[in-house]
Amino acid sequence: MARLRLDDPVARRLHPGTSDGVWLVSRYDLVRGVLADTRWSSGVGNKDESAMTFGDVAGPPGMFISQDPPEHTFYRRMLTGKFTLARMNRLRPRIEQIVTEQLDELERMPRPADLVQGFALPVPSLVICELLGVPYDQRDKFQRTSAILLSLTATPEEMLEAQREFIEFLSGFVAEQRVKPDDALIGDLIRDHGDELSDDEIVQIALLLLVAGHETTANMIGLGVLLLLRHPDQAALVREGGEATKGAVDELMRYLSIVDQVMVRRATETLPLHNRTAKEGDYVLLSLASANRDPQLCADPDRFDVTRPKVPHVAFGFGPHQCLGQNLARLELEIAYSAVLRRFPDLALAVPLEEVPFRTDMAIYGVHKLPVTW
Ligand code: HEM
Numbered sequence: 001m002a003r004l005r006l007d008d009p010v011a012r013r014l015h016p017g018t019s020d021g022v023w024l025v026s027r028y029d030l031v032r033g034v035l036a037d038t039r040w041s042s043g044v045g046n047k048d049e050s051a052m053t054f055g056d057v058a059g060p061p062g063m064f065i066s067q068d069p070p071e072h073t074f075y076r077r078m079l080t081g082k083f084t085l086a087r088m089n090r091l092r093p094r095i096e097q098i099v100t101e102q103l104d105e106l107e108r109m110p111r112p113a114d115l116v117q118g119f120a121l122p123v124p125s126l127v128i129c130e131l132l133g134v135p136y137d138q139r140d141k142f143q144r145t146s147a148i149l150l151s152l153t154a155t156p157e158e159m160l161e162a163q164r165e166f167i168e169f170l171s172g173f174v175a176e177q178r179v180k181p182d183d184a185l186i187g188d189l190i191r192d193h194g195d196e197l198s199d200d201e202i203v204q205i206a207l208l209l210l211v212a213g214h215e216t217t218a219n220m221i222g223l224g225v226l227l228l229l230r231h232p233d234q235a236a237l238v239r240e241g242g243e244a245t246k247g248a249v250d251e252l253m254r255y256l257s258i259v260d261q262v263m264v265r266r267a268t269e270t271l272p273l274h275n276r277t278a279k280e281g282d283y284v285l286l287s288l289a290s291a292n293r294d295p296q297l298c299a300d301p302d303r304f305d306v307t308r309p310k311v312p313h314v315a316f317g318f319g320p321h322q323c324l325g326q327n328l329a330r331l332e333l334e335i336a337y338s339a340v341l342r343r344f345p346d347l348a349l350a351v352p353l354e355e356v357p358f359r360t361d362m363a364i365y366g367v368h369k370l371p372v373t374w
Helices: 002-007 028-036 071-083 085-089 092-108 115-120 122-132 136-149 156-179 185-193 199-229 232-239 242-256 288-292 326-343
Strands: 010-013 022-025 264-267 271-273 276-278 283-286 371-373
Touching: 002 288, 022 028, 028 283, 028 288, 071 085, 071 185, 071 199, 085 326, 092 115, 092 122, 092 326, 115 122, 115 199, 115 326, 122 136, 122 185, 122 199, 122 326, 136 156, 136 199, 156 185, 156 199, 185 199, 199 232, 199 242, 199 326, 232 242, 232 326, 242 326
Parallel strands: 022 283
Antiparallel strands: 010 022, 264 283, 271 276
16 A cells, blocks of 8 residues: 555556446545545445445435435534533543443453453443443344444345344334433434434434444454554553543554545546546545555654654544544543553463454454453
């Protein structure tokens, strides 16, 4: 990618999702330029339900991540106020409690323990369930199905079945909230905007928040802990908590860029793209990982350095679709990294690095398992 970024930052590439290829964009300024420009559409829904095929399809009403203005704006403005920094900070004590309880659970597990199952996955699942008001004891209904939806190897039939199951589960939940809305986010949304939204739209909003809210954060916890174990001097700074840990979170986000090759946009008209011209209907694949390692963004970008001054990385995207949950994600990561390092000062990888199963088969990068001991 570093070579492409220099020699051919808008490169024509074959891609299993299209018959005639995509433009692969690898330079920071060009990636940001596309993300900021709504003539590049987010309506790139899966053609045959498999995660790697694109089509000229907007998401169903409510699934605003794959919609453009004005539809996107209609839903997003209803939710922005519910994810402000101030509101997320009010969740801090509860997130700290969830993290402590999950660490107790991990500590009780036989060693070597899998940090993904014991810690990285349950923490964001518990947090997003609590935020939305979804009962956590029903988590297997969404953890299993969303893993299929984000898999790059599931068949179209498996995708459709997972989607059907997920929607059935959420439809029941939304129907209950309509009758008796609680104080959590979906109940709140129904109280504030219930007359503007159909049940199907609320189901799609809940689906998006659940999937976006737990897989991403879980993988940042798992892969982030692995990176920190390999950099003990930097882990020592993260363990301190407070401002040092806050800065470290953004460096971990930049360096790992776990959402990468799934950032797709479609040209709605003929559009200039650096030294090329995209035709209407052309797709671009935006490499956030490459953009975040561009020397244009920061000095010595391939070095992991938690003391680096804050840089405007694009690990949460950029422009109108920039991650709605970033304040929540930052808070969860800050609390989770420092707490796990403090609880287990001698935490260590229990297998050689080559045996760690990386998620090369999934849309969101990370590790499937992280066997650790202490
Ligand atoms: C959008 C990354 C956590 C909810 C995005 C986008 C990225 C991203 C790159 C832009 C997608 C695009 O432009 O097509 C991440 C990462 C996370 C994280 C790396 C964790 C470390 C969360 C959490 C939530 C969330 C905790 C909570 C609900 C969303 C939503 C969108 C989004 C709703 C769509 C926004 C829109 O289309 O307007 N995220 N995210 N994310 N994220 Fe996150």
